[in-house]
Amino acid sequence: MSNAGEKAYLNKILKALLDNENIPVSRLADLLGVSVKTARTRVDQVDEWLQQRELGHIEKKPGLGVCLYTTRRTELLAMGYSQSTEITEDMSRNNQMIGMLLKYAMDKPVTLWQLAERLYMSAPTVSVLVKSVEGWFQKYNIKIVTVRGRGIMLQGDEKTYRQAMVNYMVYIMPEITDALFETYAAGVNYARVKSIIVDMENAWRIQFAENSFRTAWIMVCLSIKRASHPLKQDKSETDDSLRDFTEYLFAKSIYDKVKSEFSIQGMDEDTLLLTSMLLSARKIGNDGTENMRTNPSYFNQLLQQFVGEVISTIANVLNDDLSEDKVLYNGLLMHMRSAIFRMKYGEEHPDNISKFVKIEYKQVYLATWSTSSLFESYYGVQITEDEISNIALYIQSALVRKTIPMKALLVSNSGMGPSQLMIDLIKKNIPEIIFVKAISEHDFKPFMCDRYDVVFTNINLKHSHDRMISIGQAPTDKDIFSIREAVTRIRNSKGNMRFRASGICHQLFRAGYMLVHPAVKNKDELLRLMVNQLLESGDVSEDYLKNVMDREKATTTAVGGGVAIPHGNNQAVNESRVVVAVLDKPIGWHEDMVDVVFLLALKMDTDLQKACTQQFYKDFISLTENDEFMKQIRQVKTGLDLYQYFIK
Template sequence: MKSVKQNALMHNLLLLLCENETISVSRIAAILDTSESTIRRKIDILNDALKETGYGYIDKSPRRGLHLVVEDRAAINKLFANYELKNIMTGERQIYKYLILILSGKNNKITLNELSERVYDSIPVVRKNLTVCEEWLSLFELHLSIKKNVGITLKGSEESIRLAIKHIVINNDLYSIDESIRIFAQGIDLELLKQCIFAIESEWNFKFTEESFHSMLVYAALAISRFSHTVLTISDTERKTVVKYNEYSWSKSLFKMIEEKFSVEIGEDEIIFFAVQLLCSYLIHSENFEENNAYKYDEKLKTFITRIISVVSDVINVDLTQDKELYYGLLNHIRPAIFRMRFEKHSTQTLTNFIKEEYKQTYRVSWALSILFEEYYGINISSTELSYITLYIQSSLDRMSQPIKMALVTELGMGLNQLFCNKIKISVPKVEKIAIISLHDFNVKMLDQYDLIVTTSSLKISSDKVIQLSSLLSDNGIGLIKQKIEMLKSRQLETKKKFDVSCHTLFDPKLIFTHLKVKDKEALLSLLSKHLVSLGYVSSKYHASILKREKTVSTYIGNSVAIPHGNSGLVNESKVAIAILDEAIQWDTENEVDTVFLLVFRISSHEDSKRVQLFYKGFLELIETDEKLKYLRSLPEDELYKYLVQ
């Protein structure tokens, strides 16, 4: 079913490109009821296929959209007779077939001929598709060695191979999870293995999330099937760290049971490796926002969580410090998150882009926490983990926000008024009660009693709180009310000044560039880094640290804005370099950027940390709306500097 839906999506995508001179990704996503990130991925696949087959290509123009350049219109038209587009699509399903065969090969080897026969592709096609496989495997620090008379050899650590296998099992849609596990762990009694994991869950009083359960099932099966002929490389750090936590005891208990049930002997390295995966896994906590008894939280973590909530509260001017649900939620989430960022090389989570767009302002607030993760734990927070922390903060804000007080000033009949009130309560959950006031009873003093006043009559007063609609029941009117309510909610994030006076030294006129022309992201970061080095603000190694971070986490935060930053230990003096580009450049696989704030922060004291918090507070105000960004981008360099420090 999923395959059919994907084929239909590609078919409709090509149809829209053919029928429109230009069309934006957002417009396609809206028409096809699909996320923009999915559309961008499919556009790339379709574009490669069109180029390879000579049908044409897809021209991508910033601010204009997508344009299909056709070399052979008749050939394109024929494609619509083939609903599955088999003539032009290789598709990720075929690549998954390659990866499964490569990762399940005996002694990590498979010949080109064997691979060709099993995937039904010619040798030239196999060679081409192996380059795609190489890209995927590189995410796990694996690569392929292809030699004549030897074949294809998978190179990399056993830990990386198992991590890659886990991701293949969880994500491929060729086979069920159980079927996939049996490919890599032949002969394993999966039902018996599941019973062992269930028993450990029950004994230690915790529950895995669905994905984590399947991940642990994969790792346990691989331990049984591979321990006798593979060697795990466990670092001293992992050995010293893991044994301190209950997960090590869980792992030991599980493998003791496995040894008894499966008549095998599992070594200590397998127990430690599995414990690391447990530390990285998501658990379901049922203790109703209290510390889970399965965990022993250290005081450092508790202090860290308290600091996180304090920083967020300060940045958004909303006190979240009394929200116990937020505290315990973050406590239960961040502990395994720290281990995931230390030990995992790739994430299967796919919600990041949705969260960035759906909760844009809160996601930007969360970026203020990245420096805290470096300060406390010496790790760079990933965009995936940042996104999930965003959800906890957003949930807390939703709990804190007060219901909207609304009044309807009307001269219409009660039946129509009640119909309107019911429609509003259904469409806008934040409105719980609506006061109905007759036009002749309304007076200007009532403005202070309500957040919003809706009317179809002229009240002859000027106020942001008043919305005059032509019709109470039109969708357009409901839309205007929603917009006004969102504006009211966003005011809690506003500050009176752009930046506190303590932040003014972060800006230097020599580090502000407008109407800049650069060919790509690397060129821009190189240019900014050279200026920072020449002014003595950073060491010569700072540029490399920016690039390293960009490889692990996208610093795109929406509205064509990015906030790259490097290792704070390489900073001599905190500064912010700003680049406003004439033309947008590709920032990551899915987003273009035309406004860049390179955040160069040194955190060596409490005052430094406080100044960074104040910067983020002002920064959120600076880029809050499209209108503010448009004005920012219109300023020349000297005016932009004055605007920031006024």
């Protein structure tokens, strides 16, 4: 009985035994906040401790409880609870009262007399304690209210109740968290829930910090225990942005398994609540309440602010301006959702790109290191060398874009004011366009299309050209997005331009997932090598390789032109990724010969995942239908070159 938790039990049990001639074990269980079975075990431990030191012994009296026999009462008083300070004693009493109210006053009223009986205190003392813990409950927007003629009870919503219980168990009573499962989640197979979470950790190749693991474990057990008390979504919190975070995908994988094994329906709101608590992990203080957030928009706004500061910091170090590069901003925004989750919980799996980036882009690499303190202050994580390199590649790509400017022509009859507004919108949202000339329909001549990189018009011209883009009189955000896509398409169609994947697809690629001239003899060897890249990072589960192989047995995934797109069941995918292999010699693929392979691990659970997957296929079609683009891919020398090819 050497650790703090055991000593806390000793003090509580000794105090109860010294203050009472006989005490039922059930009352001790209430006092300790544990089950009767656990209370009996603790009493036996105290009895053994007493006898080893010849301080006395405990006898069990049928129908009465347990009783302490000792001739050294004064010595026990000194050795036990009396050594604690008055403040510690008050805190212990407050914690007992919090636990009692969470157990007995959450769903129905409880009288002060009933609480006094369970705590072995007088009703006036209990009344004082109830007042003293009101502030703790208020942190969770829970009130202690009086129900006339019935006693007191807690008043709040199911979400705040669960947050309070989780943080009480994790942060207030950490030494007896495991024992408290029998108090607040009685009847739930919490050992199996723990196994499910561990299985998901292994599948994702991550490892929670202790408090994060306990938070997830307790939250899921409460979801099962209190399934008859469903969470209700606050109308002010309808933002779906939580679903875009990797924490949501991980929480969903846990709840999907729980729903299957425990035969429970729904749990969408439970998944979102666990997501928000995992996202809050860095911001939670010692008592679990400091800066705790559940509002979905908060996390998205925090990430947007963080990415903006990262870009600004690096740009200032480089003495450059990247503030208008929407491709960079959106690309990093997508990348960080996954990267921060991995830095928090993931095992390190080096991409081995740092040595290349340090040599090729030394200035950008060093400038990116200046953001390390931002990762610590925003999310409490230490950025890795390879992650610095990944961000540096995004920055380098943005710098490259600035060196290839575009000139545009605007054909409009709207007048100078509206035309200037359209010019400003185009230049703000498409940083590659550095010059826009506005002319009227009367002044337009067809040969002008060949003198400009792109031609915008909001009127129906008789002449058509593949560089011409129709826009509205007052372009909306949706129009701007379409314009940006069209501009990208026009850039890619020019003979001196490389293919560039859309910004939303950048998150699919990782430098370590680009395999150039791998030493493989056949299709099966290659597929195992490619899937293993995903497995090592936890982006797919162990079932994924079998899914891929089964699909290959069923039908060919060769799509012509020496290209194949093997893929498995998306249920075995944790995070959407694409692994690319460029072979030095073609290999047999059913009846075809293939030298460029895209292994697709794509999910379609959230709106963001659907948009990303759909855009990938659009880009893939543009890539594979252009012989020049495919020639460029086949000529790359390193995995880093291939990675840059896709994100430039």
